[in-house]
Amino acid sequence: MNFLPLIESKREGKILSPAQIQEFIREFTAGKIPDYQMAALLMAIYFRGLNTAETTALTLAMRDSGDVLKFPKDKRPLVDKHSTGGIGDKVSLPLAPLLACLGFRVPMISGRGLGITGGTLDKLDSIPGFKTLLPAAQIVAQVQKVGCVICGQTDKMVPADKKIYALRDASGTVPSIQLITASILSKKLAESLDALILDVKFGCAAFMQTKADARKLARAMVALGNECGTNTRAILTDMNTPLGRAAGNWLEVKESVDCLENKGPDDLRRLVIDSAAHLLVQTKKAKSLAAARAFAEACLNAGEPRQKWDEMLVAQGADLKAFNQKLAFDSTAPVVLELKADRAGFVAKCDARILGEVIRDIGGGRLTKESPINFDVGVDQIAKPGERVEKNSVLARLHAASRPQAEEAISRLKTAFEISAQRPAKIPLIVEIIQ
C-alpha cells in the first residue's frame, strides 16, 4: 500500500473513505505500514479531525482487526459498562453480578490501571487464584453459564488499538476526541453488545478535568456507539472526590463485597444501581428509570448478586476459602495509620487526585506499564465532603508497606482534606444523562 497520498489527504483536511480507512487499519495491523508513517497520519487526524462517517469506519475497522466475541442466540441481552476511570471506582465489581441476576449476559472486558487511575483487573488480581486472562471460548462459555465474566482483552482482540494506542502515547496524539472514542468503542463493540452504559467522569482526578470536556467526549461516544448499532447512553459523574470510602486494590474488592452485602457506601451503591437501571431501560426490560431503579435495588437487597459474585470467582479459578479468610482481616498491609481531624467541623474537600497520587506512590498504582503493584496498600474509612467530624475523628486510614512509608504518605494525605465551620453545598454524583 502506498500510504503517503493518504497522509497527505488528511494533512490537507480531506475526507477519507471507509475503504481507505479499512485498508490502512488492515495493513498497519499486519505490520506493513511503518510506525513513523502511522504517527504522521495520527497527527494529521489530531489537527484535522474525523467526521462521523470516518470515525465510524475507523471504529469498526479497529473492532474487526481481531476476534469479535460471538455468542449463541439467547433472550438475555448482552450488556456492559465502561468508565473513563477515577479513584475508588470499583463499580464494575458489584455491577457485573448484579446485571447477571437481572437477566443480562455481561462479557465485561476490563483493563489495568496506569498512573493514578486504578484498573479493574488489578483489583481482581488481589483475589487468591482468580484468573483474568481467559481465552475467547472460555469467556463466551462462562457468560452463557454464569451470566457474567470480568477479564482482560485476549491477544487476538482489537490488536489495531493496542498498536495505535502505543503510537499515540509516544506521539502526543492521545487527546483527540475521535481517536479516544474509536479506541474505547472498538474494544467494547468487540464484545457484540446490545447495550452499553458509559460513565464519563470529570474533575481533578478524571481523564477529562472539566464537565464541558466530559460532555463533549460523552456525546461523541454515545453518537458513535448508536451509529455502530449498540444502544449507548452516558452518565456524567463527579470525580473530584473518591468514589466510596476505600481506594487501593484489595481494599476496593472488600468494599465491593460490602456493596453486594448491602453494607457499602451510598455513592457506590447509587452508581451501581443507576448503571444497572439505565441498561434495563435501554434494553426495554423496564419502562422508566424509576421502575428500573426499584427493580435493581430489590435484586441487590435480596442477596442473589452476592452469591453470583462467588459463582463468578469460582468459574475464574479463585480459591473461595482463601478469599473469605482474606476478607476477614481488617487489613492485609503491614502498617495501618489513622489520619485524624485537627479540629471539629465539616469535611469541605477530599481531593481525589492527591489520594490517587499517594496510593500510586506507595505501590498501589503504576508509574509505567511494567511497574509491579502492591495489592494491599491503600486508603479506607475516607470521610466524605459534607460529613461532620469532631477533633480527632478519623478522616482516613492509610494501609502501607512500612512505617517510614506510612509516615511520609500520611503527611501528604493530610493535604487532601479541608475542614470548614460551615457545611459545604452538596456535590451531586450523577450530573447529567446523555442519550
Ligand code: URA
Ligand atoms: N482509554 C482508551 O482505551 N483509549 C483511549 O484513547 C483513551 C482512554
